[in-house]
Amino acid sequence: MANIPHFDGHESAGVSEVLYMNDLLFILMLIGALGVSSQWIAWRFRLPAIVVMSVMGLLVGPILGIMDPNEDLGALYGPLISIAVGIILFEGSLNLDFREIKGLGKPIFRITTVGAFLAWILGSLAAHYIADLSWAVAFVIGGIFIVTGPTVILPLLRQAKLKPRPAAILKWEGIIVDPFGALVAVFAYEFVKFITMADVTFITVLGFLAGSLLAAVIGAIFGYGIGWMFENGYVPEFLKSPVVLASVVMAFALSDAVVHETGLLAVTVMGMTIANMHISSIGDMRHFKENISILLISVIFIMLTASLDRDILLSIFDWHIVIFILIMLFVTRPLSIFLSTINTDLTFKEKLLVGWIAPRGIVALTVAGYFAGVLTDAGFEDANILTSLTFGLVFATVVAHGFSLGFVSKKLGLSTESKPGVLIVGSSKFSVNLAKVLEDLNIPVLVTDSSWSRLSHARRLGVPYEHGEILSEQTDYQIDLTPYEYMIALTEYDSYNTLVSSTFMPAFGREHLFQLPLQVNQGDHLEDVSKHISGHLLFEESANWSTLNEKINKGYLFKKTTITNQYPYNQFLKELDSESILMLVLRKSGSIEFYKPGSTLRPEAGDTVISLQKPPQN
Structure with missing residues (x-):
């Protein structure tokens, strides 16, 4: 008789761990491969990257059931999403140099201030009364949806060949508002969480404000420290990018440990601080962080879409959600633009074009995925629909705006119709x-x-x-x-x-x-x-x-x-x-x-x- 191996309890546990590690390695490999290949396919065939990644994630996730990163990664899933969102937000805030705001025309200033505020309020109202979300979840998602990030709008502008004026407005709106979407969501979440607590007092509200201030201080200290060390030669060139990456994770984790859920605020302030120190190596830093962000965005997007439950995915077609998306497309965005640009020199056609074009991107979905978990853990059960709701709006806006920008701009006479x-x-x-x-x-x-x-x-x-x-x-x-x-x-x-x-x-x-x-x-x-x-x-x-x-x-x-x-x-x-x-x-x-x-x-x-x-x- 052949000798049959015998495993005792310890040996059996060891084999299980090896099998688990092999499965985990395969899942991580598949996520990375799908994310990067999606970006390449989008570049090669001039397609919106979000659309390609959406199809990839949905295929391997809820459609074919090949993987469910939320279950497959277990305890790693939440921290990976959190850190990735922090790095992505830091990269966006590195572009927020106050010199870019100076000298901007009245229309751009109005859109990025009054317009963003109106979009937040109107979007939150629509989320509460139309999508039937609680006030806490509605105000968080309303803050996230003000973002029209440059990673989405700039490729569209290159393809559409808009005239300089509307192109500049859309470009700078994306750059300036991008870091503030998640920041508004952080404040909305913290504030609503405190006022909905049963034992809320003035002390707890004060604690919230103090915690937010402390997070900002932590971010500023890290940002200033990095800038000072770089400018005075305390960090060699080959270590600058690793030092920045490690510092972002440290600032995020430290702030989050001191005051829960303030890590995003800390890394945003850190990026703004470095951007406005005008250090000589800021260009190389931006390039490195941009490359890291592209990889992280690709990976996180695949993870989020693959983790969507089929029932939640199908809920996108619920009439409440469909009407909410239509309201965001045809009411909230145009209304916020037209109201915020009153008494400016924008023409009606320019207002019409800017009021139509507002594609939400990967950053919105990754941040929404992050807050979906946070809000669910905090007891807001309706937050489980946040990812699918955001996915529906992102997909709708990218398709609608991406494929209509050229046509609409030509019809309005705002396209140069010129060669490259x-x-x-x-x-x-x-x-x-x-x-x-x-x-x-x-x-x-x-x-x-x-x-x-x-x-x-x-x-x-x-x-x-x-x-x-x-x-x-x-x-x-x-x-x-x-x-x-x-x-x-x-x-x-x-x-x-x-x-x-x-x-x-x-x-x-x-x-x-x-x-x-x-x-x-x-x-x-x-x-x-x-x-x-x-x-x-x-x-x-x-x-x-x-x-x-x-x-x-x-x-x-x-x-x-x-x-x-x-x-x-x-x-x-x-x-x-x-x-x-x-x-x-x-x-x-x-x-x-x-x-x-x-x-x-x-x-x-x-x-x-x-x-x-x-x-x-x-």
Whole structure:
């Protein structure tokens, strides 16, 4: 007879622990893989990331029942959600530099103050009287729903190509209001919790206010401490990001331990403090936190949607919830915008567009998921519908606004209907003449340079320009990057071009960043610079700054050649002079493709080729 292994109680427990760990590892792997792959699919096919992640989470969760993170992760589920929301909120508050608020027009100031307050009150009333939620839950969800976060609105603005004015309003509303949504929810939750307690007294209310103040102080101390250490060189570069991440978790946990549920307030104040210290490494910090936030948002969104119960998910279609969502779309948002912008210079059409566009995003759902657990634990049973309610509003607004923004803006005459724009860094005879050609093709273009004298070329030809250092934070606030899909660095300094490309890689993506070929025999000698930190090289290997400007001085001209069936691209190449340089192709679809060394572009009938050619011989 075969020897059958015998397990005593300890051995059996050990095997169970191993099996549990394997299951837990698989669940964590699946959550991460689904979150990141959803973001990639959304980027690849130009879809709203929230829609893709919603489908993924619902498929593996309530539909197919592959996993239920709430049960699978057990005691880890709550802390993971809490810490992730804290980090996401900190990343959002890092963008709340008070310099951005200064100088904003009256409409933006009104919308981000009066409008946000009205949206909170109106949304809370709708949640209570229409969705039949208790006052505590209604005021919390009303605070969360004022958020139209930049992670949702900015991609929509890039696709819709709005005129600068409505685009600026929607952009800055998202940036400024984003950190305050969860903050309002925190105050609403704490305040309502205290006034609904049976033994509420003045002392308990005072304790609530003191606890909130203490949380703010803790956040400010952590923020100031981090900024001071960074500026005085007490933290090496390679440790800055880990120190910030650990400090955020510490501030959140410490504040929450001292006064329960005030961690979100602490990390928000911490981020605001760092943002307004204007430390030199704030840019790198934002990039790192943004990357972490994208990962956390993806993971948390999958966890929340996969944890939805089928019954709660189906409750979204309850007529109370459906009417609430319709009220939020067609009454609360438009009313708050129209009332808050009375006596401003916004036109009726601009008010109509801004009043319609208010997509809620991943941050709203993650924060709502966090408060759903907190409120349920506090005894508010109707809070179990918060996640599904928020999911319904998020999904409805992303689909409705995401797919209608372009159509509505065109109908209202608020769309530029222009081609993808080009931001040119460096003013010279060549770059300005190239900008003029792009402008003649109705391509949005802007030339930036820190030298007023070099910008004389742009002023002479009448092309749009911006005087300022593109790497300066102040200039970054002044320039709206929304119209520009491409950035090309055309200065005479190879090192500066590479620095610009490296700095703006998170904003544009490497595939949309270009710079001039290196000047091998002169200049900075950057032959060994990693391609990972530089933009794509433009035109051809010999087309450096000196060569291009020398050709302009010799009278070379930009030529626009339309390829047709009668005049194919092969014929154009045969007639092209050997000293001419191919610049770019404007596709008949409106997209732009730049020539690169070794490029294999094949323009087709209807495409326009831009080239730099010899002047005609007399």
